Amino acid sequence: MRNVVLELNNITCGYGKKIILHNINFSLFKKEIISIIGTNGSGKTTLLKTIAGIIKPEKGEILIKNKNIKTIPIKMLAKKTAVVMQSINSAFMTVEEYILLGRLPYFKKYQFFETQKDIELTHKYMKLTNTFKLKDAPFNKISGGEKQLVVITRALVQEPDLLLLDEPTSHLDIKHQTQIMELIIRLKQELELAVLIILHDLNLAGEYSDKLILLNKKNGKIYSLGMPREVITEKAIQDIYKTDVIVKNNPVSKKPCVFFVSKNAVPA
Amino acid sequence: MKKKIKYWIIIIGIQVLILSGISIFAISVGTTEISFITILKTFFLKQTQTSEYNILIGLRVPRVMISIAIGGALSLAGTLLQGMFRNPLVEPYTLGISGGASIGVCITVFFKLSSVIGIIAYPILGFIGAGIVIIIVYTLSIKSGSLKSNNMLLIGVMISFVSSSIVMLIMAMSKTNDLHSIIFWIMGSLDETNTALIKITILGSLSGLAVSCFYCLDLNAFVLGEENADLLGINTIRTKKVLFITASLLTGLSVSIAGIIMFVGLVVPHFMRLIVGSDHRILIISSFLGGASFLTLCDVIARTIISPLELPVGVITGIIGGITFIYVLSRKKQVVL
Numbered sequence: 001m002r003n004v005v006l007e008l009n010n011i012t013c014g015y016g017k018k019i020i021l022h023n024i025n026f027s028l029f030k031k032e033i034i035s036i037i038g039t040n041g042s043g044k045t046t047l048l049k050t051i052a053g054i055i056k057p058e059k060g061e062i063l064i065k066n067k068n069i070k071t072i073p074i075k076m077l078a079k080k081t082a083v084v085m086q087s088i089n090s091a092f093m094t095v096e097e098y099i100l101l102g103r104l105p106y107f108k109k110y111q112f113f114e115t116q117k118d119i120e121l122t123h124k125y126m127k128l129t130n131t132f133k134l135k136d137a138p139f140n141k142i143s144g145g146e147k148q149l150v151v152i153t154r155a156l157v158q159e160p161d162l163l164l165l166d167e168p169t170s171h172l173d174i175k176h177q178t179q180i181m182e183l184i185i186r187l188k189q190e191l192e193l194a195v196l197i198i199l200h201d202l203n204l205a206g207e208y209s210d211k212l213i214l215l216n217k218k219n220g221k222i223y224s225l226g227m228p229r230e231v232i233t234e235k236a237i238q239d240i241y242k243t244d245v246i247v248k249n250n251p252v253s254k255k256p257c258v259f260f261v262s263k264n265a266v267p268a
Numbered sequence: 269m270k271k272k273i274k275y276w277i278i279i280i281g282i283q284v285l286i287l288s289g290i291s292i293f294a295i296s297v298g299t300t301e302i303s304f305i306t307i308l309k310t311f312f313l314k315q316t317q318t319s320e321y322n323i324l325i326g327l328r329v330p331r332v333m334i335s336i337a338i339g340g341a342l343s344l345a346g347t348l349l350q351g352m353f354r355n356p357l358v359e360p361y362t363l364g365i366s367g368g369a370s371i372g373v374c375i376t377v378f379f380k381l382s383s384v385i386g387i388i389a390y391p392i393l394g395f396i397g398a399g400i401v402i403i404i405v406y407t408l409s410i411k412s413g414s415l416k417s418n419n420m421l422l423i424g425v426m427i428s429f430v431s432s433s434i435v436m437l438i439m440a441m442s443k444t445n446d447l448h449s450i451i452f453w454i455m456g457s458l459d460e461t462n463t464a465l466i467k468i469t470i471l472g473s474l475s476g477l478a479v480s481c482f483y484c485l486d487l488n489a490f491v492l493g494e495e496n497a498d499l500l501g502i503n504t505i506r507t508k509k510v511l512f513i514t515a516s517l518l519t520g521l522s523v524s525i526a527g528i529i530m531f532v533g534l535v536v537p538h539f540m541r542l543i544v545g546s547d548h549r550i551l552i553i554s555s556f557l558g559g560a561s562f563l564t565l566c567d568v569i570a571r572t573i574i575s576p577l578e579l580p581v582g583v584i585t586g587i588i589g590g591i592t593f594i595y596v597l598s599r600k601k602q603v604v605l
Binding site: 052053054074075076077078079081082083085087089091092093097101102104105107112113158 | 273354484485488489491492493495496498499500501502503541545546547549
């Protein structure tokens with residue numbers, strides 16, 4: 001049997017009394033990438049935050065490696081799950097210092113300084129993500145694409161089993177978008193990670209994920225879950241996004257690709 | 269890492285040297301100049317019968333100790349709050365604590381409480397005032413078990429406005445003599461000779477430093493934002509509560525002993541950040557030592573510039589702190605946090 005890393009059983013969650021998602025069920029395995037897609041306000045970030053433990057679910061249980069996250073102490077949880085949030089705060093420190101913060105969950109109670117092991121691990125992951133060359137650069141002075149790589153490296157030094165990413169490619173150009181997505185695929189293979197990503201770009205999601213979850217804003221449930229070609233269909237996009245598109249297969253990868261259809265565009 | 273620790277030890281060493289130098293200078297200057305040799309003789313050869321001994325032990329040493337304790341406390345409180353709120357404009361007085369203490373002191377003056385319980389009425393009432401504000405800000409900004417940073421700041425700022433209006437109201441109703449005492453207290457002075465109070469101040473200030481040191485790594489994680497700190501396994505709710513209370517008590521203590529001394533808590537943490545960086549493991553200690561040195565130096569200037577008269581130290585910290593800060597910022601072109 002494949003190793004289940006994350007399992008959601010009947011999760012209902014939201015902010016206080018405002019329930020956003022109802023009865024969400026799915027499993028995420030080791031060496032698997034699942035992308036969550038859906039319209040703005042469909043609850044993608046809410047779901048991610050619930051899995052990360054920031055929002056307590058109203059109903060249901062979340063298991064990480066068969067353990068309910070309710071029973072896992074927060075420091076322990078930080079060793080199992082690493083999260084890359086959408087917004088990145090500025091920080092007046094070097095890239096290396098920034099990434100070293102990811103080792104905090106491993107600090108003992110009265111430990112104030114990093115161990116040699118912490119530093120070696122940090123350097124190892126910096127080389128893996130190609131950020132080692134930025135080691136002494138001030139975090140605030142590097143580019144947006146580099147920042148995203150650094151934040152992902154910070155998550156990696158937590159040595160998690162599960163990596164959660166909230167729109168890691170937003171605001172990036174296509175070079176950096178593909179760079180980040182290729183990196184995530186490599187991490188999945190080399191570190192045997194389970195990865196859950198929120199993506200807005202359906203083509204990126206279709207190309208790079210093993211499975212997709214399409215959320216339905218109308219009823220707060222999963223509209224469809226499955227392989228990219230099962231989820232990204234013209235009907236599903238019309239139902240959820242209310243947008244006319246044509247879905248064709250990518251000639252090289254055979255993955256689904258979404259084409260916009262404009263009613264007013266001048267013919268080429 | 270070893271290189272970094274070595275660098276930190278050197279920085280702390282230099283700061284301790286600077287503070288010692290300023291302290292010796294501070295106890296030697298004044299209306300009666302006392303040479304370094306005389307100071308050494310008085311302390312090491314135990315020459316206790318001289319008039320220099322009386323000046324040193326009775327006046328100048330306590331004053332230097334108070335300025336070290338209060339300068340350190342204010343600067344430390346500023347560092348904690350700026351780190352916690354991730355806001356470069358926050359200083360110890362932003363939370364309205366000085367306002368509460370001012371009202372306490374105004375009440376003491378207005379109702380002549382010092383003639384009932386003695387001169388100690390000022391710090392006691394000041395501290396009570398500060399304490400009440402701490403409780404108000406804390407309870408109003410706590411929501412579902414966690415302190416909401418923005419709420420805390422807004423409530424603090426509002427309390428500052430309300431209390432300064434009340435202070436003005438009391439001043440408007442006061443007699444000229446009382447008015448003078450209130451104004452002088454508000455402008456800040458380090459002239460405190462009560463040994464018990466001095467001991468409390470030093471002890472309070474040092475305990476604040478000790479508590480803060482335990483939370484230096486949590487503050488480092490706060491650089492990433494509260495949510496991310498949470499995700500790194502930091503108990504941000506507890507950290508915020510402990511640091512808010514620590515910073516408030518440090519401020520309350522300083523205000524009730526020395527009045528309102530502006531700028532130390534705002535400027536010194538910024539300066540130290542420019543010099544040592546944002547790592548709170550060094551920043552907390554550096555800010556404490558820097559604040560202590562800065563206030564002691566400002567106090568020497570306040571005492572000597574128009575000697576034998578004395579200027580309120582708050583005026584000097586405001587002028588020197590403000591001007592140097594603008595100068596540094598205009599050259600640096602970046603506020604760091």
